[in-house]
Amino acid sequence: MPFCPFVFAAVADELRREVLGAKVDKITQPEKDRLVLALRGGGDAIRPKSSRLLLCARSGAARIHLTAQSYDNPPEPPMFCMLLRKYLSGARLISVTQPDFERALILEFTASDELGYERSVRLIFEAAGRIPNIILTDGDNRILDCLKRADLDANAVRPLLPGLYYQLPPMQEGKRSPASVTLDEAAELFAAAAPCDPFTLLQTRFFGLCPLVCREIAARAGDGVPSRLAAALLDTVRHYAEGDFAPAIVEDPVRHTRDFTVITVESMPVAERFETPSAMLDAVFAGREDAEKLA
Numbered sequence: 001m002p003f004c005p006f007v008f009a010a011v012a013d014e015l016r017r018e019v020l021g022a023k024v025d026k027i028t029q030p031e032k033d034r035l036v037l038a039l040r041g042g043g044d045a046i047r048p049k050s051s052r053l054l055l056c057a058r059s060g061a062a063r064i065h066l067t068a069q070s071y072d073n074p075p076e077p078p079m080f081c082m083l084l085r086k087y088l089s090g091a092r093l094i095s096v097t098q099p100d101f102e103r104a105l106i107l108e109f110t111a112s113d114e115l116g117y118e119r120s121v122r123l124i125f126e127a128a129g130r131i132p133n134i135i136l137t138d139g140d141n142r143i144l145d146c147l148k149r150a151d152l153d154a155n156a157v158r159p160l161l162p163g164l165y166y167q168l169p170p171m172q173e174g175k176r177s178p179a180s181v182t183l184d185e186a187a188e189l190f191a192a193a194a195p196c197d198p199f200t201l202l203q204t205r206f207f208g209l210c211p212l213v214c215r216e217i218a219a220r221a222g223d224g225v226p227s228r229l230a231a232a233l234l235d236t237v238r239h240y241a242e243g244d245f246a247p248a249i250v251e252d253p254v255r256h257t258r259d260f261t262v263i264t265v266e267s268m269p270v271a272e273r274f275e276t277p278s279a280m281l282d283a284v285f286a287g288r289e290d291a292e293k294l295a
Helices: 005-018 079-088 183-192 198-205 211-221 226-242 277-294
Strands: 023-031 034-040 050-056 063-066 092-097 104-112 118-126 133-138 143-146 248-252 257-261 270-273
Touching: 005 063, 005 092, 005 104, 005 226, 005 257, 005 277, 023 079, 023 092, 034 079, 063 277, 079 104, 079 118, 079 133, 079 143, 183 198, 183 226, 198 211, 198 226, 211 226, 211 257, 248 277, 257 277
Parallel strands: none
Antiparallel strands: 023 034, 034 050, 050 063, 092 104, 104 118, 118 133, 133 143, 248 257, 248 270
């Protein structure tokens, strides 16, 4: 069940509608790789409302979304949680951005420092690499700290340590972003590739396309003619760009598995639809975590 860029985009769209302008009321770290931000206000609500934003950097279950779940808190907050409280308590969420089709969200807040001057801080959630992470930076993009630090020995390409400037994960070499390619460019990329099936073409030429999305685009393209495959790809990306999402759990009759997605799926039956991506993610992961506890 991949938390792909389409899901990141749907969550970003929901956060902008529901909690943009909200203030951070409370910050807890119930587990070593899980943070919960209690937010008050924001969105278009006339009356102040309360929301909980979950950031989970657990490998295999990385996600960020609003949650209706409650979590127990440890008696002593971890160091990273204490740092977040220092910089984010009372801060107001002013923007939610997703870098170019990346599996990452950047939450920007404004807050007052000890002297009362306004400052900007960013909380970055990323799941683009092997190790999901949560990173706090100042307004100049300098890292204040990370949930999971990475020195030069651990990550020679992109160390993540306090004092260094934050950089996005490097793009996959030889692959294009499906969000910034034209119809003609996509068709040319497919035509120039060595003969292979549409699914493989999509995965080898573009980054960020999970298997479910590749199978759906390939099914829409039919025979895999480059121009038709390009048109199916761009049509899917158009819905992404327009914020047209359809959160659902789908069933794969061939593999006998379930998956979640926010794109309209025509090649697999829908098991359950949801009003919001957060409701979908709560249902998917809460059920999985309950099963793991009982195992």
